[in-house]
Amino acid sequence: AAGRVVLVDGFIATAAAAAALALDPAARRAMVFAHVSAESGHRPLLDHLGAASLLALDMRLGEGTGALLAWPLLRAAAAMLRDMASFESAGVSGPA
Numbered sequence: 755a756a757g758r759v760v761l762v763d764g765f766i767a768t769a770a771a772a773a774a775l776a777l778d779p780a781a782r783r784a785m786v787f788a789h790v791s792a793e794s795g796h797r798p799l800l801d802h803l804g805a806a807s808l809l810a811l812d813m814r815l816g817e818g819t820g821a822l823l824a825w826p827l828l829r830a831a832a833a834m835l836r837d838m839a840s841f842e843s844a845g846v847s848g849p850a
Contacts, residue, residue: 759828760784762805763821764814765793772803786828789813789820 762771762785774781782803789809790797800807808824 758784759786761786761788761821761824761828763788763818763824764791765796765799768796768799768803768805772799775803786824788824791820 760771760781762768768787771781771785771787775785785805787800787805787807789811790800790807792812792814807820808827809820811820811823813819
């Protein structure tokens with residue numbers, strides 16, 4: 755509702771996200787799944803939610819490490835979308 759990105763990091767956070775989505779499916783638009791952990795149930799849960807993780811590093815640290823690693827990727831993607839020139843603004847006409 756606040757218009758913020760929600761980084762979902764690991765198995766426990768994904769289970770919480772599944773509960774949140776059961777209450778409000780529209781919350782999915784804000785969720786970015788940081789990484790798929792080495793926990794055996796995590797990938798099936800992501801599959802159930804139709805979610806793909808940004809990273810797959812076999813971590814199971816439980817300290818938000820996946821979110822910390824995913825954050826620079828999100829910032830870079832946002833910067834590219836915000837700052838990238840269009841063909842028109844760059845003066846690119848068409849195929850030669």
